[in-house]
Amino acid sequence: MDYSSFDILKYPVLPVTEGYKEWAETYEQTVQDEMDLHLLSKIKTIYWSNINAALDFACGTGRIGAWLKQQEVKQIDGVDITAEMLSKAKEKNVYNLLLNTDVLNTELPDESYDLTIQSLADEHYPNISPLYLEASRITKNNGYFVIVGYHPFFLMNGLITHYHKENGEPSAIESYVHLFSDHVKAAFKSNFILSEMDEALIDDDWLRKKPKWEKYKNRPVSFVMVWRKGKIVNPGK
DSSP, rough: BBSGGGOOOOOOOHHHHHHHHTTTTHHHHSSSSGGGGHHHTTSSOOGGGOOOOOETTTTSSHHHHHHHTTTTTEEEEEESSSSSHHHHHTTTOOOOOEEESSSOOOOOOOOOOEEEESSSSSGGGOOSSSHHHHHHHHEEEEEEEEEEEOOHHHHHTOOEEEEOOTOOEEEEOOOOOHHHHHHHHEEEEEEEEEEEEEEEEEHHHHHHHOGGGGGTOOOEEEEEEEEOOOOOOOTTT
């Protein structure tokens, strides 16, 4: 769904690679752990230390890879389209392999990962079906695809993914609204079964870090879905 009809900020909108190239230096000072790491820490259906091989799908600066390493995931690879973000990820020293390539067409071998994970990137795809298809292709049968996303309701409140340049000017990054039903339809077509889901709200922990967000208190800001790869049986057939 096109975001423009919800836009209240009216910031200049940049393509993904251009935006994240500029944002790379300050990204980790901007994104709050409550948005993604807090949700990942609440997952109960995955025993992280049992994961032998994981792919950090749109790994950015490597925040998620570093968290996975702390959870004793044995091997972690990363893929991202923005070289400047990958350079930051390399500094983390947690990845076996880092690829500067299109997340939707990684050319990695079929069924090579026990876990594929993506955080705060799905809103940049006009259509999320290719994302789920690629995740399914490279994830082993009975493996997991974990996706943490910017909540569609928050985007529909008019707050696009954005950052501030060195001179203080704000810029937004091209974004799209995907309803939860879009995720379910894409996952179903890709042989994923939902194992777990949770959502994060703007709460007191958020407001201690970003008090200007008081007017958004108790609104959902992000979500996590845990999908398990397995053939879906349609009882109607």
